[in-house]
Amino acid sequence: MKIAVTDQPLNPWKELANHEALLKDQAGKWGGLATFIGTMRDYNEGETIDALWLEHYPGMTENYLQRLAHTAHQRWEIVDTLILHRVGQIYPADTIVIIGVWSAHRAPAFEACRYLIEELKHRAPFWKQETCSQGCRWVTTNTPPYSAP
Amino acid sequence: MKIAVTDQPLNPWKELANHEALLKDQAGKWGGLATFIGTMRDYNEGETIDALWLEHYPGMTENYLQRLAHTAHQRWEIVDTLILHRVGQIYPADTIVIIGVWSAHRAPAFEACRYLIEELKHRAPFWKQETCSQGCRWVTTNTPPYSAP
Amino acid sequence: MTITVKFFASLREQIGTNQLKLTLHTPLTMEQVWTSACPNTPLPEYLLMALNKEYVQADAIVKEGDEVAFFPPVTGG
Amino acid sequence: MTITVKFFASLREQIGTNQLKLTLHTPLTMEQVWTSACPNTPLPEYLLMALNKEYVQADAIVKEGDEVAFFPPVTGG
Numbered sequence: 001m002k003i004a005v006t007d008q009p010l011n012p013w014k015e016l017a018n019h020e021a022l023l024k025d026q027a028g029k030w031g032g033l034a035t036f037i038g039t040m041r042d043y044n045e046g047e048t049i050d051a052l053w054l055e056h057y058p059g060m061t062e063n064y065l066q067r068l069a070h071t072a073h074q075r076w077e078i079v080d081t082l083i084l085h086r087v088g089q090i091y092p093a094d095t096i097v098i099i100g101v102w103s104a105h106r107a108p109a110f111e112a113c114r115y116l117i118e119e120l121k122h123r124a125p126f127w128k129q130e131t132c133s134q135g136c137r138w139v140t141t142n143t144p145p146y147s148a149p
Numbered sequence: 150m151k152i153a154v155t156d157q158p159l160n161p162w163k164e165l166a167n168h169e170a171l172l173k174d175q176a177g178k179w180g181g182l183a184t185f186i187g188t189m190r191d192y193n194e195g196e197t198i199d200a201l202w203l204e205h206y207p208g209m210t211e212n213y214l215q216r217l218a219h220t221a222h223q224r225w226e227i228v229d230t231l232i233l234h235r236v237g238q239i240y241p242a243d244t245i246v247i248i249g250v251w252s253a254h255r256a257p258a259f260e261a262c263r264y265l266i267e268e269l270k271h272r273a274p275f276w277k278q279e280t281c282s283q284g285c286r287w288v289t290t291n292t293p294p295y296s297a298p
Numbered sequence: 299m300t301i302t303v304k305f306f307a308s309l310r311e312q313i314g315t316n317q318l319k320l321t322l323h324t325p326l327t328m329e330q331v332w333t334s335a336c337p338n339t340p341l342p343e344y345l346l347m348a349l350n351k352e353y354v355q356a357d358a359i360v361k362e363g364d365e366v367a368f369f370p371p372v373t374g375g
Numbered sequence: 376m377t378i379t380v381k382f383f384a385s386l387r388e389q390i391g392t393n394q395l396k397l398t399l400h401t402p403l404t405m406e407q408v409w410t411s412a413c414p415n416t417p418l419p420e421y422l423l424m425a426l427n428k429e430y431v432q433a434d435a436i437v438k439e440g441d442e443v444a445f446f447p448p449v450t451g452g
Contacts, residue, residue, distance in 0.1 A: 012165075012182075013162035013163070013165060013166040014162070016161075016162060017162040027241065027242035028189070028190055028191030028192070028241035028242045029190065029191070029192075030188060030190070031187060031188055031189070031190040032185060032186070032187055032188065033161075033184075033185070033186040033188065034183070034184070034185050034262075035182075035183070035184045035186075036181060036182070036183050036184075036255060036258070036259070037181070037182040037184075038180060038181055038255070039179060039180055039181065039182065040177070040180070041177055041178065041179070041180045041253065042177030042178070043177070043178075092176065092177035093176035093177045104190065106185060106187070106266060109185070110185070110259070110262075110263055113183075113259075114259055117255060
């Protein structure tokens with residue numbers, strides 16, 4: 001289980017490959033990996049976005065993500081979990097978030113992966129400020145709570 | 150949209166990175182990528198599996214996967230889709246299937262990705278033969294049809 | 299008129315061949331093709347069938363040059 | 376007794392500081408801490424609050440050395 005918040009660019013393929021390499025002992029034990037990779041779009045609500053500033057609450061954000069991962073491990077039969085989130089100044093097409101759930105079967109992998117991204121968006125302390133031609137504005141639309149199947 | 154059946158080893162990170170590189174023109178248009186990577190387990194129904202032989206129906210299998218991808222594109226708002234499936238002789242921890250769905254939003258990405266793997270398992274002409282200490286046996290448990298949300 | 303009949307996976311092993319050519323004197327349904335191709339084997343309960351690489355039902359009509367395939371439930375992914 | 380009060384994102388900009396120290400003479404609730412820290416700003420409707428990096432409600436009691444944080448609805452991912 002790895003949770004990290006970073007201000008460095010995230011390469012999803014490298015991060016996933018590196019993390020899976022750490023699970024070598026358990027190779028053959030999982031049959032499915034579900035991932036979600038969130039990427040910065042260059043538009044939002046009909047407007048062109050030039051850049052995004054991502055703020056977080058150091059310490060609390062990591063704790064919160066850690067707790068989410070633990071909850072997922074209690075709720076579903078999971079081999080391992082990866083949650084990485086970018087902060088600081090980012091630009092269109094940059095990776096914002098990487099979630100990976102390894103499991104023996106695909107149903108828990110999909111469900112836990114979806115649960116993690118929904119709960120992260122609903123409650124993890126991150127805030128986005130968009131830079132567009134009209135200047136800067138804080139994003140205010142919060143994601144509603146998720147009811148897992 | 151890329152569909153392929155191959156008897157060569159699949160490196161999921163390389164395949165996903167290569168495919169995403171082809172979508173360069175549309176960088177910034179998608180906000181989410183949901184992927185599913187199916188891997189060979191070293192056990193099934195309580196028994197150790199040493200190897201798997203994967204057979205398909207050349208021509209029909211590719212047509213069927215192509216049709217699935219088209220259906221997903223009609224049903225969900227999707228930027229692009231990747232479906233790769235391995236055939237021939239494979240061993241534990243080898244990648245069997247890679248599915249990737251790029252979309253502006255995460256809900257269609259997740260739903261279409263799940264739909265594709267479920268329909269692939271339910272109807273795409275592939276057959277698995279397991280090699281275990283007792284010899285060889287054809288897998289017979291078919292996946293039931295999937296009702297997407 | 300000649301058609302091709304293919305078998306896959308466990309069915310290929312059971313029938314003992316992956317492919318045979320059949321000469322028909324009149325158009326047949328898929329089920330009749332099975333009976334002509336495998337006269338000693340009753341139609342398996344969970345059989346899937348394809349005509350020219352598309353799934354069809356047992357009553358589909360087979361014509362000159364068609365490719366027919368019979369196979370067990372699929373188990374990929 | 377001294378506590379730390381943090382503000383994030385739009386709230387940090389609105390209040391004009393990311394952090395302040397507050398000296399209390401008696402234990403206060405989170406809501407009372409807000410009133411002491413921002414006497415001129417009514418409690419925002421969609422305010423989230425954390426005590427020692429855990430979400431709490433407005434009636435949680437703040438003690439010596441605690442870290443209090445106020446912030447708007449989150450928008451990550």
